[in-house]
Amino acid sequence: MEYPALVPGTLLRRYKRFLADVRLDDGREVVAHCPNTGSMRAVNVPGCRVWLSPSDKPARKLAWTWELIELPQPDGTSAAASVHTGRANRVVEEALRSGRIEELAGHAAIQREATVAGSRLDFRLDDPERGSTFVEVKQVTLREADGHGYFPDAVSVRGRKHLAALAALAAQGHRAVLLFCVAHESIEDVAPASHLDPAYAASLREVAGLGVEVMARRCEVIREAGVPVAIRLGRRLPVSLSRELDPAMVVD
Incomplete structure (x- = not known):
């Protein structure tokens, strides 16, 4: 499955199950849709790099969707996890x-x-x-x-x-x-x-x-x-x- 052009940022917080505050790399802070109703145990980590997909559909309440998070690993690398169920x-x-x-x-x-x-x-x-x-x-x-x-x-x-x-x-x-x-x-x-x-x-x-x-x-x-x-x-x-x-x- 191909992604649309993803935009990087930093996760600030996830709240009300379906919302996430993200600071994009260009400095803007946006509210993204969080398409995951679960606890997101171990993948809801503020401060980590995340990737958002944009949408220009007028009917959408939020223009961004949270797709991936980059999680730090013990060896100093990072591993991507898809949060979009x-x-x-x-x-x-x-x-x-x-x-x-x-x-x-x-x-x-x-x-x-x-x-x-x-x-x-x-x-x-x-x-x-x-x-x-x-x-x-x-x-x-x-x-x-x-x-x-x-x-x-x-x-x-x-x-x-x-x-x-x-x-x-x-x-x-x-x-x-x-x-x-x-x-x-x-x-x-x-x-x-x-x-x-x-x-x-x-x-x-x-x-x-x-x-x-x-x-x-x-x-x-x-x-x-x-x-x-x-x-x-x-x-x-x-x-x-x-x-x-x-x-x-x-x-x-």
Whole structure:
């Protein structure tokens, strides 16, 4: 997925869930739309470099959208994380249609937002010979103090509903897949966040035992002259259903 021309700035604060104050590199302070309803644990870091996409649509209340944040790493480098949760499905759809997710390649038809088993899932893949595959996408940006990635970043009742729907489909003989779209460049693996939502973690382990496939892929941010110009789904990452964060490393 290609970005529009992104504009750099510094995050001042995020507030009221959907708003962020940003100081652009030219000195202007603007209010940007924050397209992320979650806690944004570990990616809402004032003082960090951020990238905004502009809009000139008259109907929009805000002319800016917060897309990415550059997070400092222990080795002195920075890692980009996408805070725009709406981008995850677009990135995954692009990868599905191009056949770049080998485990899910070769289907004759791809449908967005399939309502099944009392829940709306992100994708339905159909094939005359293999039948239907249902895919739910979850964006992962939480990298905890132990260096590992976790999901969710807060209690997710909706996430547990999606797991139940996937398990019901697997019981009916369909292929059911939970795909973690890891939108943080320094995350190398994913585990359920038992320290934040033990009920979700327990449900994920349960449905995995009932036939729901759990996989993860990491996004790659493409840059030109240091400026992000695109984001795409890249390599596979391991998923550990048993790993838990050491309680001593939990930071509020």
